[in-house]
Structure formats: C-alpha cells, structure tokens
Amino acid sequence: MAKKHKHEEHVNHEAWAIPYGDLVTLLLAFFVVMYSISSVNEGKYRVLSASMTAAFHGKPKSMTPIQVGAQPVSGSAMSLIDSIRPAAPASDLIPRSAAPGIPQTARSGMNPERVSSDDREARGRAMRELRALASAIEKAMAPLIDEKLIMVRRNEQWLEVEIRTDILFPSGVASITPSALAVLDELAAIFARFSNSIRVEGYTDDRPINTVVFPSNWELSAARAASVVRRFAEHGVAPDRLGIIGWGEQRPAASNDSAEGRNQNRRVLIVVLGSDRQERAISDPESGISNRLGSSSDDDVAMAIADAEAANAGVIENRTDAATATTEESAQAADNLQDDQHVVQQESGA
Known part of the structure; x- marks a missing residue:
C-alpha cells in the first residue's frame, strides 16, 4: 500500500499583523475619546445640564430677557417737541438703587425745576455725613496719618482712606497681620455708624508674582481687598454696602523704578460714596481730587x-x-401752498 503524501504547511510570517492592527485601532479609539472629553463645549454642556435639571427637578428657569430702562410708549404720534427732543443718554436709562437716607429722584423725564427742597437738604446732609466721617477717621487714625501710613482725602462726592499694605499684609500674601486687625476693627466701628456704600480697592507694585494661590498681581490685589471687606463685615458693617476691586499693578501712584515708589503703590484704598448719585470715577492718583479733608x-x-x-x-x-x-x-408753507393753488385755479378759469 502506497504511503499518503502529506502536504507541506508553510509558516505564516505575517500573523502578527492582525493583533497589531487591533491594538492600533484600540489606541486610536482611546485617544479620540480622550480628545473629545478634553474639548467639551461649555455652552452645550450648560444647555444639556439645564434640560436634565428641568426633566428631573421641575420647571426650567425663565429665559425671558429682562427689560432694562424705560419701556416703549404706545399710543398716538408724538408731538413736535418730542420729535425734536434728543434721546436720553444710556446712563439715564439704568435705574439705580437709592442709598439709605437719600431720596431717589427720577434721572430721566423729570423737570429740574421740580427738584424739591427736601432733596437739596438730603444732599447737604450727605456732605455733612462725609465730613463727620472724615473727621472721625482722622481723629482715630492720627498717629498712623502722621507717619504717612494712612492718608485721608475727601471732596463733595466721596471719601478716600488710603492704607499702605506695609501695616496690613506681609509680602506676597493676603492674610491680615495681627497688628493691623485693630486698625481695621476701629475703622469698621466708625463705618458701622453710617449708611454710605463702601468700595475697597487693592493695588500692588509691578513686581510679578506667580504662586499656586496668586498666579498674578490681579489675584493678589483682589484677595487683599476681599480680606479687608470680610473684616468689615465681621465687625458690624452691612455686607450689602461693601464691594471690592482688584487693580493689580495698574494705576500706580508713583514710579516703580524705586523702592519708595513701589512701597507707595502697594496700598489698599477704601472709598466711601456720598450717595447713590455720586458715582466715583476710577481712581487716578494724578487727578488730585482734593487736599486732605478739603472743606466746601x-x-x-x-x-x-x-x-x-x-x-x-x-x-x-x-x-x-x-x-x-x-x-x-410749517404754517407759512401751508399758506404759500394755498396761494399757489388759488393762482392755478384762476389761470384754469381764464
């Protein structure tokens, strides 16, 4: 019996390509998923979150825009005087909340002749309160004012109390030093007796800072202003009267080329507004609003x-x-038109 010849099997040298292709495909899918996660559209995410919240927790929040300013007037055509009257500026269309003790007067559409004597008395009272507040601060902070560590400035509209950060904060941090707590507590006791709005502004020099807590001088100046505001709120000043601004190294009071200039630029400015109508302009050290406690x-x-x-x-x-x-x-033009029509009729009759 003849022996059956076996077929010789060849070795497949490309068998590795199949698992390698699977591995590459999985890696590609993995990186696609990672990329899609890292580039989430925040707007779509908010819409999705709002829709899911509405589906599981109740009605969605209203998306109707709020009308700011005066509502459009409906009715007959406006008079000739109204047609030539220019539109009110944008600042007159934005309502402002009335400060305690200051009566609110409509800023648009009100005849200035109707301003009552009570309103004038309120303005004068606001000025007297600023003067009394400045006097109390100057009396309480007299030693620090003499050492040029605190400066008090006032005009008819607002009061400024400038404090050097040397007595408030160590270098590069926003935690108030124990020695400065008594100063801020005394200022808070004075501010608590009044009802004026208070804004705290933080400033630094131009030396850069890059830490985990403060990546730049913006964060440092804002954090220092917030520390002062928090201390005021903890010691009797109403939180709804307080606000903060962090300017960083912007708007320096002196040149940063010298150590003394940088020391002047590291400061905290406490601004006390006279009333809701007295919107203080952005602080400009070179403007010279008034001498210390200048009277009017x-x-x-x-x-x-x-x-x-x-x-x-x-x-x-x-x-x-x-x-x-x-x-x-307009009347003269109408008369002329009637005369022309009369002449035309006479010529037609002729």
Whole structure:
C-alpha cells in the first residue's frame, strides 16, 4: 500500500499583523475619546445640564430677557417737541438703587425745576455725613496719618482712606497681620455708624508674582481687598454696602523704578460714596481730587445745583423756541401752498 503524501504547511510570517492592527485601532479609539472629553463645549454642556435639571427637578428657569430702562410708549404720534427732543443718554436709562437716607429722584423725564427742597437738604446732609466721617477717621487714625501710613482725602462726592499694605499684609500674601486687625476693627466701628456704600480697592507694585494661590498681581490685589471687606463685615458693617476691586499693578501712584515708589503703590484704598448719585470715577492718583479733608460749604453745593437747573431750563426753553419756529415755518408753507393753488385755479378759469 502506497504511503499518503502529506502536504507541506508553510509558516505564516505575517500573523502578527492582525493583533497589531487591533491594538492600533484600540489606541486610536482611546485617544479620540480622550480628545473629545478634553474639548467639551461649555455652552452645550450648560444647555444639556439645564434640560436634565428641568426633566428631573421641575420647571426650567425663565429665559425671558429682562427689560432694562424705560419701556416703549404706545399710543398716538408724538408731538413736535418730542420729535425734536434728543434721546436720553444710556446712563439715564439704568435705574439705580437709592442709598439709605437719600431720596431717589427720577434721572430721566423729570423737570429740574421740580427738584424739591427736601432733596437739596438730603444732599447737604450727605456732605455733612462725609465730613463727620472724615473727621472721625482722622481723629482715630492720627498717629498712623502722621507717619504717612494712612492718608485721608475727601471732596463733595466721596471719601478716600488710603492704607499702605506695609501695616496690613506681609509680602506676597493676603492674610491680615495681627497688628493691623485693630486698625481695621476701629475703622469698621466708625463705618458701622453710617449708611454710605463702601468700595475697597487693592493695588500692588509691578513686581510679578506667580504662586499656586496668586498666579498674578490681579489675584493678589483682589484677595487683599476681599480680606479687608470680610473684616468689615465681621465687625458690624452691612455686607450689602461693601464691594471690592482688584487693580493689580495698574494705576500706580508713583514710579516703580524705586523702592519708595513701589512701597507707595502697594496700598489698599477704601472709598466711601456720598450717595447713590455720586458715582466715583476710577481712581487716578494724578487727578488730585482734593487736599486732605478739603472743606466746601453747603452754599457752594446749592449754587452748583442752581446753575445746573438754570442750564437745563435754558435747554428746555431753546427746544420750545425751536419747536415754535418749526411750527411757524410749517404754517407759512401751508399758506404759500394755498396761494399757489388759488393762482392755478384762476389761470384754469381764464
């Protein structure tokens, strides 16, 4: 019997390609998933989160926009005077909350001649409160003021208390030193007796900082201002009166080229506003708003208010004159048109 010949099997030298291809495919899928996770669209995520919250916890929040400013007036056509009257500036359309003790006067659409004497008295009272507040601070902080560690400045609209950070914070941190706590507590006791709004602004020099807590001077200045505000709130000052701003190395009070200049730039500025109408401009050390505790009488304020009312009254009178002139021109044009029509009729009859 003949022996069956066996078929010779060849060795497959490319068998490794199949598992290798599977491995590469899995790695590709893995990196695609990782990339998609790292680039999440925040807007879509918020929409998805809101829809899931509405589905599981109740009705969604209202997305209706809030109308800011005066609502549009419906009705008949506006008069000629209203048509030539310019639109109110944007600042007049934004309502502002009235400060305690200061009556709120409508800033748009109100005749300045109707400003009551009570409103003038309230403004004068606000000025007197700022003057009394400044006097109390200067009396309590007299030793530090003499050492140039605290400076007090005031005008008719706001009060500034500038404190060098040398007595408040160690270098590069926002924790108040134990020796400065008594100073802030004494200031808080004075502020608690009044109702003015308070804004604390933090400043640094231009030396960069890059730590885990403070990546830049922005965070450091804001944290220092927040530390002062928190101390005030803990010692009797209403939190709704307080606010903070961190300027970092921006708006220096002196040159950063010298050590003394950098020392002046490291400061905390406490701004006490006179009323809701007195919006303090952004602090500019070179503007020189006033000397320390510069005085101004209530008569000066009354004269300034009277001048403003007279100017506004002149504007209204000019607008009325312009409207009258426009009306007269329209009447004259109508008369001329009637004369022309009469002439045409006579010529047609002829």
